[in-house]
Amino acid sequence: MAAALQAVLQGVPLGIALPAALLVPLLMEHATDRLDARARANLQLVTAEAACHVLQRLAVVHTGLVQAAARHDRHALRRAVKIGHHVLFDSAELLQDDAHPGALSGELIARNRLMLHLADRAARTITPTKSSTPPRWPHRTGRRQAVGAPAPGLRKSSQPAIEPSPAT
Numbered sequence: 001m002a003a004a005l006q007a008v009l010q011g012v013p014l015g016i017a018l019p020a021a022l023l024v025p026l027l028m029e030h031a032t033d034r035l036d037a038r039a040r041a042n043l044q045l046v047t048a049e050a051a052c053h054v055l056q057r058l059a060v061v062h063t064g065l066v067q068a069a070a071r072h073d074r075h076a077l078r079r080a081v082k083i084g085h086h087v088l089f090d091s092a093e094l095l096q097d098d099a100h101p102g103a104l105s106g107e108l109i110a111r112n113r114l115m116l117h118l119a120d121r122a123a124r125t126i127t128p129t130k131s132s133t134p135p136r137w138p139h140r141t142g143r144r145q146a147v148g149a150p151a152p153g154l155r156k157s158s159q160p161a162i163e164p165s166p167a168t
Contacts, residue, residue: 044092051095054108055088061115062088068122076125080118087111087118 004021008014046052062084069077091111094104 044089044096046092046095048095054095054112055092058088058091058112058115061119064119065122068126072126074125077122080122084115084118087115 003024004017007017007020046055062081065077065081065084069081091108094107
């Protein structure tokens with residue numbers, strides 16, 4: 001009712017403010033029920049302790065994927081996060097029925113391997129390997145030469161070097 005009084009003071013006609021104030025509690029009851037139903041459709045509840053441990057391990061790997069995607073703007077990382085999200089929710093759906101993870105071990109192992117494969121590919125995307133980076137100077141062989149030594153294939157000149165004259 002305080003909101004209706006505030007609305008009337010702001011210039012809203014009483015014929016609009018009063019019915020709206022009376023309908024808000026009814027709308028809120030209906031809205032919260034509908035919102036709860038929508039949330040339940042997208043929510044997976046897992047209560048068994050062993051199942052929670054399995055999901056926790058998967059969630060840790062998925063968190064690493066999300067953090068990598070946040071730091072590096074690459075399509076491969078965003079795709080890995082999306083796939084990891086589905087793997088995580090599919091695993092939760094499997095474990096939701098209070099089933100022991102041992103009974104579903106084959107399916108869970110496959111999902112765990114997929115998640116680890118995604119993390120491995122994400123790590124490779126972020127840090128290139130030595131073989132994938134081109135050398136800075138492809139003409140160099142990797143041997144270090146002494147400063148002032150002639151380049152390979154060149155001989156020293158037979159003429160003496162010109163020495164600077166001492167300043168007087």
